[in-house]
Amino acid sequence: MATLMAFDTSYLYFRAFFGVPASFRSPDGHPVNAIRGTMDFISRLATQYGPDQLACAWDDDWRPQWRVDLVPSYKTHRVAEVTADGAVEEADDDLGWQVPHIRACLAAVGIPVIGAKHHEADDVLASLAARHDGRTLVVTGDRDLFQLVDDETSVVYVARGVAKHELVTPDLLRAKYDLVAGRYVDFAVLRGDPSDGLPGVKGIGEKSAATLVERYPTLEAMVEAAADPASAMTPSVRSKLLADVDYLARAREVVTVVRDLAIPTPTYTPVDQGRVDDLTKALSLGGSLRRLADHRLAAGQEPSAS
Numbered sequence: 001m002a003t004l005m006a007f008d009t010s011y012l013y014f015r016a017f018f019g020v021p022a023s024f025r026s027p028d029g030h031p032v033n034a035i036r037g038t039m040d041f042i043s044r045l046a047t048q049y050g051p052d053q054l055a056c057a058w059d060d061d062w063r064p065q066w067r068v069d070l071v072p073s074y075k076t077h078r079v080a081e082v083t084a085d086g087a088v089e090e091a092d093d094d095l096g097w098q099v100p101h102i103r104a105c106l107a108a109v110g111i112p113v114i115g116a117k118h119h120e121a122d123d124v125l126a127s128l129a130a131r132h133d134g135r136t137l138v139v140t141g142d143r144d145l146f147q148l149v150d151d152e153t154s155v156v157y158v159a160r161g162v163a164k165h166e167l168v169t170p171d172l173l174r175a176k177y178d179l180v181a182g183r184y185v186d187f188a189v190l191r192g193d194p195s196d197g198l199p200g201v202k203g204i205g206e207k208s209a210a211t212l213v214e215r216y217p218t219l220e221a222m223v224e225a226a227a228d229p230a231s232a233m234t235p236s237v238r239s240k241l242l243a244d245v246d247y248l249a250r251a252r253e254v255v256t257v258v259r260d261l262a263i264p265t266p267t268y269t270p271v272d273q274g275r276v277d278d279l280t281k282a283l284s285l286g287g288s289l290r291r292l293a294d295h296r297l298a299a300g301q302e303p304s305a306s
Contacts, residue, residue, distance in 0.1 A: 001134030004266075005051035005156075008121050008140035009113070010059045013038045013102055015141065015158070017095045026283045034098040036288045039105055041162050043292040049137055049156070052299075055266045056106055057124035060115035070250040073197040101283060108275040109293045112266040119258060126257035128266075129153045144188055144196070144255055149173055149181040183213045189251045198251055203240045212237070219248050271296050 016037020024033045046054060063075045106113055116124055122145060129136040129148055136152060138145055141159035146168055149155055155168040166172065173179050179187055190209035192200020204212070216222045225231040226241040233241075241248075276293045279285065 002052035002132075003049070003135040003137065004053045004055065004128065004132045005046060005049060005137040005139060006055045006057055006125050006128045007042060007045075008125060008138070008142065008145075009038070009056040009102070010062065010121055011141050011158075012041050012139070013095070013099065015161075016041065017098070019161075022094070024284070024286075030097055031094050032098060032101075032283050032285065034095055035101050035105060035283060036285055038102055039285065039288040039292050041158070042111075043288070043295050044162055045139055045156060045165075046292070046295050050299075051137060052134075053266060053268070054111045054296075055128060056111055056113045057121035057128065058113050058115035059121045061118050062120055064118050064120060066118065067254045071198060071247075071254050073199060074254055076197045078197075101279070105279055105285075105289050105292075107269075108272050108279055109289070109296055110269040110271050111292075111296075112268060114263050114266065116261045116263055119261060123258040123261055124263060126259045127261040127263050130259040144184075144193070145257070146173060146177075146179075147181055147184040147188075147255075147257065149184075178210050179213065185252060185255050186219050187213045188255050189219065189248060193255075198254065199247075200251075201240055201244045201247070204237070208237065219252060223248065 013034045017034035020033035020037035022031045022033050024031065024036055026032050042054070042056075063078070067074050103113055114124055114128070115121070116127075122140075122142060125138050125140065125145060126148055129138060129152075134152070135154075136148075137154055137156050138148060139156040139158060141157065143157070143159075145155055146157075149168055149170055151170065157166045157168050160166075170181060173181055173184070177187075187209050188198075190201050190204050190212060191206050192198050192204075200209075212222055216225060222233075222241055223245055225233045226238045231238075271293045273293065276289055280289050
């Protein structure tokens with residue numbers, strides 16, 4: 001069966017923008033670090049793992065209102081506030097200029113870009129994995145997607161960089177986090193996630209969250225034990241859970257990815273060598289885009305006439 005490698009595209013281009021030197025510039029002076037870095041990341045991982053299919057998930061809505069309605073703090077800190085000297089605005093403009101060119105580069109090498117209205121790339125990745133008949137490799141730096149890990153789906157976790165990535169499988173999840181994927185959502189809800197603006201249960205850290213998930217089969221079972229004076233739960237943990245019961249249900253819905261989006265089946269088009277050459281020259285991309293094109297060609301993709 002075919003292996004699909006699906007990328008959290010915005011995570012990759014944000015990481016490239018902040019991690020690849022801004023000295024890489026187009027002939028007209030625009031920074032192209034996010035473009036070059038994204039193409040390099042995708043080609044390096046595709047070459048390493050040799051998937052049969054590639055797809056790039058897109059954030060059509062990076063902060064869906066329905067998730068904000070459930071937990072108002074969701075990603076609040078990521079809503080940029082322009083500083084007095086315009087520094088944030090300038091950085092956003094530099095990245096914003098590059099994003100359409102990233103899409104143009106992906107189109108040139110025939111990699112499908114898939115988004116969904118009112119949903120994040122995480123939901124698209126989950127839906128792609130759910131419908132794919134075969135192995136799926138989900139490339140992301142977001143731990144919430146550990147909930148997808150099973151015998152058919154692994155997470156290529158790139159939070160520490162592409163070169164230092166981890167391949168998260170059920171065995172690694174158990175060995176490193178003492179968790180099974182089916183309980184990762186409960187663990188994340190209890191622990192919280194500052195990067196997503198999710199506070200977690202006040203006073204419950206990572207170790208306490210893992211212990212609770214190991215001891216109780218569901219969040220509901222934890223709340224029942226907390227409400228039962230005869231249970232073995234400690235008074236300290238009991239009071240912490242009971243103080244945040246409403247949050248638990250709302251946060252679980254926020255953290256749980258949507259696996260049944262009506263997204264299109266990835267459609268692959270031939271590599272357009274002429275377009276690859278034009279973009280490489282116009283954006284001073286060096287060999288980054290050509291390497292990605294070469295990977296697709298080596299996998300049996302014929303170039304289109306240009």
